Amino acid sequence: MMDDCAAWAIETAKRRGASYADARVMDIRQREIAVKNGEVAALGESETLGIGIRVIASGSWGFASTDRLTREGVQACAAEAVAIAKASALAKRGDVVLAPETAHVDTWQNPFLKDPFRIPVDRQIELLLAADREMRRIKGITLAEGSMTFRRIEQLFASSAGASIHQVKMQSGAGIVATSFAGAEIQKRSYPNSFGGQHMLSGYELVESLDLVGHAPRIAEECVALHSAAQCPEGSRTIILGSSQLGLQIHESIGHPIELDRVLGMEANFAGMSFLTLDKLRKLKYGSEHVSVVADARLDHGPGLGTFGYDDEGVLAQCTPIITKGLFTGYLSNRETASAIGENRSNGTMRTESWNRLPIIRMTNISILPGSWKYDDLIADTDDAILMETNRSWSIDDRRYHFQFSTEIGWEIKGGKRCRIIKNPSYSGITTEFWNSCDAVCSREDWTLWGTPNCGKGQPMQTMGTGHGAAPARFRNIKVGVAFAK
Amino acid sequence: MTPPKSTRPIRRNGAAALKASDLERIAERVLRLSEADETEVEISAITDALTRFANNTIHQNVAEQTLSISVRAVADGRTARATTNKTDDDSLRRAADTALKLARNEPKYPGLLPMLGRQKYQKVARFFGATAAATPQDRAKAVSRVCRVAESRRQTAAGIFSSGSSQFLMANSKGLSARYEQTRAEFSITILEEHSSGWAKSNSPDIRRIEPDALAESASRKAADSRQPRESAPGRYTAILSPSAVLDLVGFLFYDFAGTAILDKRSCLSGRIGKKIFGENITIWDDAYHPLQTGAPYDGEGVPRQKILLVDRGVPKNLVYSRATAKKMKAKPTGHGFSLPNEYGEAPMNLVFAGGEATTDDMIRSTERGILVTRIWYIREVDPYEKVLTGMTRDGTFLIENGRVTGGIRNFRFNQSIIEMLANVETLGPAVRAAGEESFEMVVPAMKVHNFHFSEVTKF
Numbered sequence: 001m002m003d004d005c006a007a008w009a010i011e012t013a014k015r016r017g018a019s020y021a022d023a024r025v026m027d028i029r030q031r032e033i034a035v036k037n038g039e040v041a042a043l044g045e046s047e048t049l050g051i052g053i054r055v056i057a058s059g060s061w062g063f064a065s066t067d068r069l070t071r072e073g074v075q076a077c078a079a080e081a082v083a084i085a086k087a088s089a090l091a092k093r094g095d096v097v098l099a100p101e102t103a104h105v106d107t108w109q110n111p112f113l114k115d116p117f118r119i120p121v122d123r124q125i126e127l128l129l130a131a132d133r134e135m136r137r138i139k140g141i142t143l144a145e146g147s148m149t150f151r152r153i154e155q156l157f158a159s160s161a162g163a164s165i166h167q168v169k170m171q172s173g174a175g176i177v178a179t180s181f182a183g184a185e186i187q188k189r190s191y192p193n194s195f196g197g198q199h200m201l202s203g204y205e206l207v208e209s210l211d212l213v214g215h216a217p218r219i220a221e222e223c224v225a226l227h228s229a230a231q232c233p234e235g236s237r238t239i240i241l242g243s244s245q246l247g248l249q250i251h252e253s254i255g256h257p258i259e260l261d262r263v264l265g266m267e268a269n270f271a272g273m274s275f276l277t278l279d280k281l282r283k284l285k286y287g288s289e290h291v292s293v294v295a296d297a298r299l300d301h302g303p304g305l306g307t308f309g310y311d312d313e314g315v316l317a318q319c320t321p322i323i324t325k326g327l328f329t330g331y332l333s334n335r336e337t338a339s340a341i342g343e344n345r346s347n348g349t350m351r352t353e354s355w356n357r358l359p360i361i362r363m364t365n366i367s368i369l370p371g372s373w374k375y376d377d378l379i380a381d382t383d384d385a386i387l388m389e390t391n392r393s394w395s396i397d398d399r400r401y402h403f404q405f406s407t408e409i410g411w412e413i414k415g416g417k418r419c420r421i422i423k424n425p426s427y428s429g430i431t432t433e434f435w436n437s438c439d440a441v442c443s444r445e446d447w448t449l450w451g452t453p454n455c456g457k458g459q460p461m462q463t464m465g466t467g468h469g470a471a472p473a474r475f476r477n478i479k480v481g482v483a484f485a486k
Numbered sequence: 487m488t489p490p491k492s493t494r495p496i497r498r499n500g501a502a503a504l505k506a507s508d509l510e511r512i513a514e515r516v517l518r519l520s521e522a523d524e525t526e527v528e529i530s531a532i533t534d535a536l537t538r539f540a541n542n543t544i545h546q547n548v549a550e551q552t553l554s555i556s557v558r559a560v561a562d563g564r565t566a567r568a569t570t571n572k573t574d575d576d577s578l579r580r581a582a583d584t585a586l587k588l589a590r591n592e593p594k595y596p597g598l599l600p601m602l603g604r605q606k607y608q609k610v611a612r613f614f615g616a617t618a619a620a621t622p623q624d625r626a627k628a629v630s631r632v633c634r635v636a637e638s639r640r641q642t643a644a645g646i647f648s649s650g651s652s653q654f655l656m657a658n659s660k661g662l663s664a665r666y667e668q669t670r671a672e673f674s675i676t677i678l679e680e681h682s683s684g685w686a687k688s689n690s691p692d693i694r695r696i697e698p699d700a701l702a703e704s705a706s707r708k709a710a711d712s713r714q715p716r717e718s719a720p721g722r723y724t725a726i727l728s729p730s731a732v733l734d735l736v737g738f739l740f741y742d743f744a745g746t747a748i749l750d751k752r753s754c755l756s757g758r759i760g761k762k763i764f765g766e767n768i769t770i771w772d773d774a775y776h777p778l779q780t781g782a783p784y785d786g787e788g789v790p791r792q793k794i795l796l797v798d799r800g801v802p803k804n805l806v807y808s809r810a811t812a813k814k815m816k817a818k819p820t821g822h823g824f825s826l827p828n829e830y831g832e833a834p835m836n837l838v839f840a841g842g843e844a845t846t847d848d849m850i851r852s853t854e855r856g857i858l859v860t861r862i863w864y865i866r867e868v869d870p871y872e873k874v875l876t877g878m879t880r881d882g883t884f885l886i887e888n889g890r891v892t893g894g895i896r897n898f899r900f901n902q903s904i905i906e907m908l909a910n911v912e913t914l915g916p917a918v919r920a921a922g923e924e925s926f927e928m929v930v931p932a933m934k935v936h937n938f939h940f941s942e943v944t945k946f
């Protein structure tokens with residue numbers, strides 16, 4: 001059926017005058033479970049099937065999508081895409097040019113052990129309720145929450161150039177949150193991360209590996225302890241970021257500014273632009289020598305939310321060096337923007353949320369490469385610092401220069417030892433100054449490929465999952481405490 | 487009174503159209519196929535199109551049509567939901583069976599109430615034929631015009647022009663039947679110069695109320711007026727916030743007015759209901775029937791929406807309640823519940839502020855030293871109880887000295903308690919329908935606020 005729909009779409013688009021056409025037929029199934037204070041709060045499944053058709057006609061882009069997958073419905077949708085492209089040409093400055101790409105014919109599926117949709121839902125609920133019970137055993141917890149999300153995406157990409165790529169991706173995610181309200185303060189701890197926990201291209205084995213029940217008492221105790229902890233000081237300090245927080249720091253201050261559509265002004269009205277103007281490529285000292293970052297969509301990098309066989313315009317998954325020992329060395333591109341800046345190939349970052357959205361440049365797995373420090377050695381080597389873990393708030397300007405983050409919890413590091421808890425930790429800075437202040441990154445042993453499931457971009461808005469490999473890292477002379485300054 | 491049946495078709499790629507009667511037939515089939523104790527079906531049929539421009543040219547131009555059929559099953563005090571976009575009998579039966587199977591495999595919901603029977607709804611008219619009929623050519627012509635103007639001024643335009651229509655139907659096995667239809671149109675434009683930018687945005691169910699040329703002119707002027715921005719020291723300033731900026735800030739406050747948020751002890755209003763925490767000049771309603779509002783006259787369970795006075799002259803007075811929350815809190819449902827089952831309960835979504843009479847020029851003239859803010863961006867909650875938010879200014883930030891705008895300044899980061907902000911409002915403009923980026927549209931005024939905390943400055 002998918003093949004037929006794609007063929008009808010491409011044939012009609014060509015007949016109507018398209019010089020290029022591609023079609024994505026996507027079948028997405030999702031299960032969501034949420035528990036709260038001992039009860040099931042949400043339970044549902046959804047499925048959606050449709051086709052998105054992208055064409056170039058009269059030198060301009062058009063895109064239309066439909067869930068009417070009859071021959072008549074698909075052909076009408078393809079005709080609409082061509083008509084839209086011709087309307088786009090009313091305000092064009094030049095013809096769209098695409099960098100070349102082989103017309104791949106292939107199939108790809110991420111490996112997983114346990115299909116989460118075949119695990120009985122009562123077992124999944126019971127696991128979350130057990131973690132919920134453990135959190136509520138701790139006096140002072142006023143809200144306990146847990147959630148699981150599973151997504152299976154089957155898609156066929158076909159193009160007028162002859163590509164035909166069938167892919168199946170299975171995603172799993174789970175996490176728990178303890179919240180405590182006391183006095184005039186609400187404190188929160190999440191495990192294994194905020195944003196619904198950890199998310200990967202994986203089966204149910206990911207959920208089983210997290211040991212939500214085992215970690216529930218610890219995060220609940222930490223949450224309550226935050227009320228009586230010392231406030232994060234204001235000033236300039238050494239900080240050590242836990243790996244999930246560093247993952248989000250990479251996402252916001254490296255992943256977004258390297259998107260070539262932002263750099264070229266295409267996102268200026270909403271997501272914004274980038275300080276990484278084209279003159280900075282292979283010239284800007286983005287970070288210190290300890291900072292090497294890649295954009296890697298290949299399975300070799302790990303089963304991240306940015307892992308796939310081919311992107312959503314049929315380009316093979318690749319690994320691109322983004323920062324090489326501190327030097328800025330690469331953008332995220334697609335076939336159109338690669339051509340616009342004179343590159344001879346897209347590095348494969350076009351992704352779409354669903355069949356009804358146009359693929360746009362998105363992060364794949366944007367990861368810092370592991371350093372050489374063992375975590376215990378890093379702590380022992382640090383005289384005076386604040387260790388910050390698990391994101392609580394995040395904000396950055398529309399060119400990705402000035403950021404401010406706060407985390408759920410911090411610890412004072414004194415004389416090489418982790419000491420008392422610090423509450424309301426926050427830090428802020430300018431992107432390049434921050435990355436140049438990095439003097440240590442922990443090794444592969446402490447490196448985790450985190451999943452960020454909620455990255456918003458585009459008009460209409462699309463939500464995408466991205467991957468970020470990170471290990472704890474140390475930064476010198478960072479401004480802390482501004483977020484809570486009176 | 488049941489709203490009159492619509493005969494308007496939803497345009498579906500120029501092929502056979504889905505009419506309201508088609509949605510009714512799908513609902514009837516779902517209710518017939520379901521074996522649950524009680525069944526609810528929500529159907530939405532949406533057609534949307536969006537023309538996107540940047541660098542003075544159209545670079546994306548999209549259209550979509552989506553159908554969603556969402557089935558909620560109740561079995562022995564348990565409830566769950568399954569959603570599909572396929573309309574054949576097998577798919578509808580599978581959705582109904584999946585919802586039932588999920589429900590049978592979970593523990594009982596202690597607070598689950600029987601589904602509602604037939605209700606009466608107040609009529610709202612938010613479907614405009616001119617919007618539904620807008621074509622890619624119509625949007626491209628307007629975009630082409632504003633791009634040419636930008637180009638003639640050596641400026642660069644980026645933005646969107648979108649239009650679309652939706653039909654919604656809710657029905658259940660107890661006889662409830664609710665329908666709603668609306669159109670929407672939106673134009674947003676950023677005008678860029680080398681070191682400055684300006685922005686303007688508007689939306690309405692009626693595309694004839696969208697004025698692309700006037701919005702482009704406003705954005706162009708802001709970009710020109712903020713050329714060569716200077717750096718001002720961070721600190722506490724008097725801030726004059728556009729309605730869009732106010733909307734994006736106060737939007738973070740209103741989920742705290744949910745009864746469920748109070749029960750969960752995650753509301754900043756815990757311990758503050760009935761206390762004067764905002765200024766005397768702050769009065770806020772939730773009013774789905776206000777002429778500048780949009781949205782259905784019923785909530786996610788089919789309860790008719792009520793007009794609720796949330797804040798009366800600085801005092802938070804009332805919360806909103808779904809049926810289950812109302813029962814727990816010994817209150818009456820207000821028609822603000824989300825579709826079941828959900829974690830959040832309810833929230834007010836049709837906010838209307840009492841406005842004032844001051845123009846932005848009046849506010850500027852009365853300000854010795856202050857900051858004029860066009861747009862704010864990437865707002866996140868820092869402290870959930872004191873309701874401290876952080877974010878950045880963007881696309882037109884100006885310094886005011888001695889009653890006049892003296893030029894553009896580099897963008898600020900702010901860390902500001904919204905509770906404190908609404909206690910520090912000196913002057914209000916007229917309440918208008920505003921559009922922002924981080925919150926739903928509301929009817930809200932421009933505000934002049936003292937002691938607004940701009941904590942750091944960025945590089946542009």
